[in-house]
Amino acid sequence: MARIKKRRSQKSGLPPGTLVHIGEVKTPSTTMVLTCFGPDGLIERELTGSADLDTIDESYPVRWLNIYGVHDSELMAAVGRRFGLHPLVLEDILNTDQRPKVDAYDDYLFIVGQIYDVARQRDDLATDQISLIVGNGFVLTFQERRSGTFEPVRQRLRAEKSPLRRLGADYLAYALLDTIVDAYFSIIERLGDKCEALEEEILGKPKRDALQKAHQLKRELSLLRRTLWPMREVIGSLQRSQSQFFRDETRLYLRDIYDHTVHLLEQLEDLRDLLTGLLDIYLNSVSNRVNLEVRTLTLLTTVFMPAALVAGIFGMNFRSMPWLESPDGFWSALALMGSVAVALFAIFWSRRLFR
């Protein structure tokens, strides 16, 4: 999961703005869906190639172009030319391990976010980069994997009386950011479930790999935190700064998402605290266990060693020894063994051992 991406060094020495896709190719082919809408109507259609880009109908107040699969650098270059994107923006869209950030350009804002994937077979977090460009009257979204993150927004758009249709490109961008942040809630709930399962295990009968599991969870929490912190900053700066691309009414809504990110980060902190406590309890239980074993050993030695000595003494071959001829000698010896053990035990007990 938190593997260091290896591909970066391949790009060393290339001129900046060279379009090389960095990251896993997660979608075989690229899909472009164009949604144009305004208060009066909405059309949705799929673009099939770079030629189609020139057929975008500019009469609708808002055009939203959503692209799945960003590894096709030629197509990306065409999109860049069509919307006047800076080469560095395109480069960042293709390098899919960007940190969340917002860069202001003259004609648009470039926002990078990261989402995490839940519904996967392998039990670890997979990240996917979402790039969002907001200009006057258009929104572009780029993603490598074909995820359903934006589906709820699309459905609200299809509703005829949806306020979304009225509220312009910046409100659409807000709605998209909102779904991105909302997606974190379920990820964190899932991690919370894992933490609780681990808590039960550790307070009950921990297996050998409990420590590793705890560290794995801790690293996943760090990973999320490291993505959420810049997300928080991105949204915070969008909300605070006077930008031509977000109107004041919309910025009020951004404050709401901002609160969500703060809330998410606090939940992460809660889970971290829980894990740290669990680790302490686990390590202490190992220590307690050693103590228990040593105590058993001491107890055994207390009971059997003195008895063995008594047996050894009466097993010596001296000619004249007391008790040997007596008919009760054997039983006296056994009694002696028992009483020595009891006496020792009493002494140790009074000194607070064995308790």
Add this chain to the structure above:
Amino acid sequence: MARIKKRRSQKSGLPPGTLVHIGEVKTPSTTMVLTCFGPDGLIERELTGSADLDTIDESYPVRWLNIYGVHDSELMAAVGRRFGLHPLVLEDILNTDQRPKVDAYDDYLFIVGQIYDVARQRDDLATDQISLIVGNGFVLTFQERRSGTFEPVRQRLRAEKSPLRRLGADYLAYALLDTIVDAYFSIIERLGDKCEALEEEILGKPKRDALQKAHQLKRELSLLRRTLWPMREVIGSLQRSQSQFFRDETRLYLRDIYDHTVHLLEQLEDLRDLLTGLLDIYLNSVSNRVNLEVRTLTLLTTVFMPAALVAGIFGMNFRSMPWLESPDGFWSALALMGSVAVALFAIFWSRRLFR
């Protein structure tokens, strides 16, 4: 207690401003109490439905509407319309796991706080959100649980010559905030008592679950701290900022509450320090205990092993062995056993073992 709230993810994808209650329903029905007052008089009455909202008498200088039970979204929407509240404000009132914050709107301030509940059977902290809206001449307070937090303020209002009646809506808001902060003192005293009980236990004879108790307390302290920090910031920002809703005289009083929150946070730090020290002492006591057990074992071995060897030697079946025939042989052997043990013990003692 510090469970991650599960409900949040249900809201993913809904448009912002959708009124969905998030959190436990703690009060079966909603109660609205309206208190209108001024220097000349006071009326108190219960409103029974959204229709009653239109009957509020605006002639009194201050109207205070207190609502218990915020899960009835339709009623909340009616309240929102009556007082011109922004949809996001209503949404935050219903999502009862908000972080303390203050949001400034054109016509009112929206303040969110959290209180904790003491008088409960289950031994952990239950939180409840208090939302407070201060406008010109009106104060709205929202709470899910019907707690008695605001009772003292209400009683002071009922006193005919109370300065509260004279001092306007902002002073009422201050008085309410003051009771909210005061409620923390008793919570922290209760945690302090628990800490002291744990201290006595650990310095005396700690039970096995002392560590878990300590971690539980630590988490409760973190939880409180995480709520108090933003409370402090909320009150600090109210006190500093030039707002039309708080007059300068009232801001002087806010500085006083601000000092209280700082004081509370320091008490939390004190308790944290105490707990950290206790944990160290506890863990060290486990370690000391292992040492004590091993020492006992070594002592036993020192005394009995050499003696057993002597017994074994005189138990060998060699034909010619010294002492065997002698009448004092047996006693000499016992003396030998004793002296070897004493000698070994002396050696170890001189080397600072067994001390």
Add this chain to the structure above:
Amino acid sequence: MARIKKRRSQKSGLPPGTLVHIGEVKTPSTTMVLTCFGPDGLIERELTGSADLDTIDESYPVRWLNIYGVHDSELMAAVGRRFGLHPLVLEDILNTDQRPKVDAYDDYLFIVGQIYDVARQRDDLATDQISLIVGNGFVLTFQERRSGTFEPVRQRLRAEKSPLRRLGADYLAYALLDTIVDAYFSIIERLGDKCEALEEEILGKPKRDALQKAHQLKRELSLLRRTLWPMREVIGSLQRSQSQFFRDETRLYLRDIYDHTVHLLEQLEDLRDLLTGLLDIYLNSVSNRVNLEVRTLTLLTTVFMPAALVAGIFGMNFRSMPWLESPDGFWSALALMGSVAVALFAIFWSRRLFR
């Protein structure tokens, strides 16, 4: 010492400005000493009740009223009326667990400090609050306990040519603050002595409660630090801010006290470092001790177990066994025992055990 004050919650729900004394009553009756002075002379007299407050002679350039015992709320209210103090100021003077702070009012500065008591039987720190009010031409000081903190200032005032007489109320306030900060030096020296005593104990032969002592010291250091930090801020802000109550010449002297507080905080840090190091050494010594015990045990087992086996072998009752009939058999067996032990010891030594 660092007990959480319990009394705070008694005040919940009372209106602000209600005068309730919070803290221990340390002085049975209240004493008020008035000192009026100027370049030309000085009178000192004791005021016996609230009526006397009106007899204060305003012709002297500086009036200093020092009050021991602040639990008499009626008298305090009278003082408040006489000097025009805000109700919140009086409340803070009576709540004797305030954090050091400075509050600016129109007619005076209100400064709260804390001192610690050394000359006491019980071995822990007792704190006492000193409240200081500086106005134009007057200084008020409030303290619960009758300590001698301000005695040196009083004596310097009595000297006829003392520069103190010339330099006005703000310089007097500075001189009083200076004695407060100076009092910390002896407290910290005393803690330093305790730390060194503990160091000697731990490096020599630590007793069982060394850990508890170290934690106690650590908490006392934290307590001091938590008081000194805001003291530093108080003095820093007095020194920096342009206030009508402190002239530029006096602020130069405040910078000097400020340096003292920084110095004190560094000494605290030094002691903390020392203690942390000591704790590490102590805990490691426990660990080393376990190792030493286990080593002794191993050594004993190495020497005696093989010998016991040899003895056991020659104690078997087989009819035909080697050596049994030989006259040197016994001695050969003993030699065998010795050589096995020596051989084992040599093996372990060569593998770096027992070293």
Add this chain to the structure above:
Amino acid sequence: MARIKKRRSQKSGLPPGTLVHIGEVKTPSTTMVLTCFGPDGLIERELTGSADLDTIDESYPVRWLNIYGVHDSELMAAVGRRFGLHPLVLEDILNTDQRPKVDAYDDYLFIVGQIYDVARQRDDLATDQISLIVGNGFVLTFQERRSGTFEPVRQRLRAEKSPLRRLGADYLAYALLDTIVDAYFSIIERLGDKCEALEEEILGKPKRDALQKAHQLKRELSLLRRTLWPMREVIGSLQRSQSQFFRDETRLYLRDIYDHTVHLLEQLEDLRDLLTGLLDIYLNSVSNRVNLEVRTLTLLTTVFMPAALVAGIFGMNFRSMPWLESPDGFWSALALMGSVAVALFAIFWSRRLFR
């Protein structure tokens, strides 16, 4: 690797600006390569001595002088005179253990960076200082070792239509900085590989020096971090500040490198987290191992000690003892031995030992 450089103290007491080379001499002789270019052409030639410095053709818009080997203080002084460098700049170029920084002078910017060397026999990081001076129309680069860091830039320059030729001295400086930052990616990938190898070892069967390896890696990470932090600041300040030496268009590109440094620092944090987790797991595994050994010991004692006691008892020489004469006595004794061991084992098992 992280050895403290010893040479610094040799310079104590010398006047500032004295040119003394500090650091390892890594290149026997000094090489100076001059590259002059503009949109219309490019010449590259090697300068052979200080006399050649005066033959630099100023007609090309950009002159880039790259110098390998900075230990020749006389030549450096000549370069300084030729380009009007401040004595302190020259001193810093020669002291090759500078921290990355940027100093603004009237006629040029002086930038210091550090690169690390991968392709070396010894398995640790070797650092080399790169000093960069950007003026109007000229760029100077200084390096002690002859590394190929700038080779890609040189090759892009040689391409006839390269945008580099058009974009001036500041863009060249950016391109050089870019290669410096890019070089870190491969270093961090290499450290990442080492960390993963160590992870496999520790989760499998750790060798004795695993701890040392982990600490070595941790120190290398700290070293990198300590270089990268100021690098980040250098680039951040170049990007933010309005300098005459970097045009606005170029500053956009600097923002890109800035993102790279942030990304690098996060990867370092990731690796640190990984290592910290590994260390915990390793230390815990040692602890677990002790527990396992003690358990084995306890088990052995449980089985053999009671049996030995039974044997000892029937080896006593009493005249009258039960079972001795019985033909099944021997077997009964053996059965007794077995059953005592089983009974003890059952007791301990039921008390959760041996599990």
Add this chain to the structure above:
Amino acid sequence: MARIKKRRSQKSGLPPGTLVHIGEVKTPSTTMVLTCFGPDGLIERELTGSADLDTIDESYPVRWLNIYGVHDSELMAAVGRRFGLHPLVLEDILNTDQRPKVDAYDDYLFIVGQIYDVARQRDDLATDQISLIVGNGFVLTFQERRSGTFEPVRQRLRAEKSPLRRLGADYLAYALLDTIVDAYFSIIERLGDKCEALEEEILGKPKRDALQKAHQLKRELSLLRRTLWPMREVIGSLQRSQSQFFRDETRLYLRDIYDHTVHLLEQLEDLRDLLTGLLDIYLNSVSNRVNLEVRTLTLLTTVFMPAALVAGIFGMNFRSMPWLESPDGFWSALALMGSVAVALFAIFWSRRLFR
């Protein structure tokens, strides 16, 4: 070394500006050396008493008065009167445990620094305070111990064409500060040597006091750090602030010293990291050692306990026992002993014990 200075509390209650020397008297008598110089010449002479102070020749552009031994409070007062020093400045010069700081007065800057002493018999750091006053045309330096710190500057001054003679009082002050900072390099190199020696010891065969040594080193590093941080700030603020006493050209040189202090602090951090790693390795080695001992014990028990049981069994006195009469019985018994031990050993080995 890091002992808390005891003398401070003696001054409690004295009026500010009272000249009491605090610290060790390190030089029996006071020496004052006056150096007057300008581009045209230089005279050096020793002043013998306070009367000589009035004979200072003001015609030279720069007068530098260097004073060793500051415990003579009367002489100090005379110096203060001669140069118009504020009483608090004199007080700070005499209290030789000041924190490094810079205080601006109308007619001069007052700078306090600390140096450490290397060439001493006792193996710990001794600190000495250097006070520096820079005015228009004069520099005063005060030091208790007669160290050679400023010797290199004096020698550069004596050279007839030295730029120092031309560059005025502020450049002289810079040169003196430079030697103070340079002195730290050798101190840190010495600590670095000690750390490396300790590293070798701990990775090899650590002695019992390794831990104490490491903590001693750590405290020395903290001590240095606590002095260097404010030194850095002092120089940073001199470099940044627009002061009439330092010209812009000289401030460029101050930036150079500033870089040195940053560099020194990083070296301290490096050493701290090294020590922390060493402590971990040392503590882990203790833990490993316990494990090794326990393993040996287990091994011994595995081999000898079962054999002893077999011997005990054949030593029982039953009338009818197998093997006893057989001529090979003895050897069979020995074989049995061996095989039980081998079998047990094999079992434990297969379960990964003893590896």
